[in-house]
Amino acid sequence: MRLRRIAAADEAVAHSQLVVHEPEKQKGHWQELFERGQAIELEIGMGKGRFIIDMARLHPEINYVGIERYPSVLYRALQKMEALEREGQMPLNLRFLCIDARELPDIFAPGEVECIYLNFSDPWPKARHANRRLTSEGFLVRYDQILAEEGRIEFKTDNRELFDYSLETAAVSPAFQIEEKTYDLHRDEKMSAGNVMTEYEEKFSSKGNPICKMLLHRRR
């Protein structure tokens, strides 16, 4: 997703107090950014932010960081937060990063993150772009570098090719193992309990596309 360049977006992102600037300086000290010291969870490729904002509102006992590489897209999440602030409903346990997720190990210390959400990640269908997929081997290595001992990864998509590729990648990962999976989340009573919809999930499930989900844990 790359929205038409919004003139105000770069400036809004650069000056927002909700966006963590120079995030490498925060490595190992992320808890200090939040009101309360509690588990940190990330969404990588959050798009316009519906999922991570709803999660932050539902779970004040968790600190969230939403990651999106394009300022024009992140700007939409900042606008949602402004609207919530006007209503006195803005969650205080949410910050944003405008970075490429490749930089994660420079930004979070080993064990600093409890959970990584990957929702409707870009499929990069050409084989020569496979290493850009957020579930590729290279990204799993990065997640291994920042996740806690009991850390987990939750991945949702309606793209069956990307899902199958991700299952194969996870199956041979030395760090992670597949704990649970479903090819039709919204009809899976157990795995859909507490499901929070993303923008893309709403759009594709309303067209009748089944949503796939997998849950990865560290190998034991």
Ligand code: SAM
């Ligand atoms: N997660 C949202 C949802 O489910 O509605 C948005 C899905 S959208 C298809 C994927 C988003 O991931 C895009 O906004 C894209 O810019 C972002 N993205 C893709 N690769 C990324 C990366 N390496 N680092 C940060 N963001 C990335």
